[in-house]
Amino acid sequence: MSEPRPxxxxxxxxxxxxxxxxxxxxxxxKCSACxxxxxxxxxxxxxxxxxxxxxLQASGxxxxxxxxxxxxxxxxxxxPPYAVALVELREGPVVLTNIVGCDPDEIACDQSVQVTWExxxxxxxLPLFTLERN
Ligand SMILES: [Zn+2]
Numbered sequence: 001m002s003e004p005r006p007x008x009x010x011x012x013x014x015x016x017x018x019x020x021x022x023x024x025x026x027x028x029x030k031c032s033a034c035x036x037x038x039x040x041x042x043x044x045x046x047x048x049x050x051x052x053x054x055x056l057q058a059s060g061x062x063x064x065x066x067x068x069x070x071x072x073x074x075x076x077x078x079x080p081p082y083a084v085a086l087v088e089l090r091e092g093p094v095v096l097t098n099i100v101g102c103d104p105d106e107i108a109c110d111q112s113v114q115v116t117w118e119x120x121x122x123x124x125x126l127p128l129f130t131l132e133r134n
Contacts, residue, residue: 005077013041016041022125026057026058031050058089062112063088064087067084082104084096085107087099114132
């Protein structure tokens with residue numbers, strides 16, 4: 001990439017998530033009251049509104065629910081063609097992400113994917129996904 005991705009800085013709500021990424025750990029939030037699992041990090045449960053959220057270590061595996069191949073990038077950090085996908089994690093949350101490390105023509109719905117990490121200039125790592133190889 002010729003220019004860094006435009007990624008929001010870490011803040012009070014996301015600090016623990018980003019700290020875990022520096023160790024290549026993908027974490028989710030689990031509500032202590034209702035058990036709902038969510039991603040991205042928030043200050044409350046989006047299911048019941050409770051603010052007691054536990055950190056849950058994600059498996060890093062999921063499946064592609066939907067995707068598109070982008071041929072005209074909206075920002076110089078993105079080199080087309082590239083894949084934008086909705087990935088349903090094994091733990092439940094659906095994340096908007098990129099599928100990397102493969103030819104875009106290899107990507108299909110329902111494929112199994114696993115997390116991979118992209119280094120960010122400030123030391124954080126961005127979780128992306130790649131096709132699961134057996
Ligand atoms: Zn809840």
